Amino acid sequence: MEVTALIVDPIANMPVVILRDADEKNFLPIWVGVFEANAIALQMEGVTTPRPMTHDLLKNLITQIEGDVLRVVINNLKGNTFYAQIHLRVANRDLFVDSRPSDAIALALRLAAPVFVEESVLEKSRSGEDTSEAQNSERLRKWLEEADPDTLGNYRM
Secondary structure, three states: OEEEEEEEOOOOOOEEEEEEOOOOOOEEEEEOOHHHHHHHHHHHOOOOOOOOOHHHHHHHHHHHOOOEEEEEEEEEEEOOEEEEEEEEEEOOEEEEEEEOHHHHHHHHHHHOOOEEEOHHHHHHHHHOOOHHHHHHHHHHHHHHHHOOHHHHOOOOO
């Protein structure tokens, strides 16, 4: 999946990270907090801060210990909450660290690591197992289809 946009949900007035696969067949909106959205937006816009932010600190720490983020996996959806894991390799050891998807995505963007979503998560988000999340997702999907593509990149924090 690729982070294709970071927008503000026009109805809930909350930041939303939009993930899509390369074929644009799968679409996953994840509502995130303002601070997490800011961390993602800074990286997407190529903004360098005078001092390292939290995700920059994590990137620097992983790099200093000669670790590598192999991938980020959004691996569960319970209620309205998405879950993720950061897959790391440090000293020939594979580690799996639980994370909020927003933090995992912010880190993945800084380290150019791929972002994956388990098929079961995509199915749950489409199936309406959680009606409010499915309704939000469908409403946002319709809004994105009707929105002017040139305005989607104008997200500012």
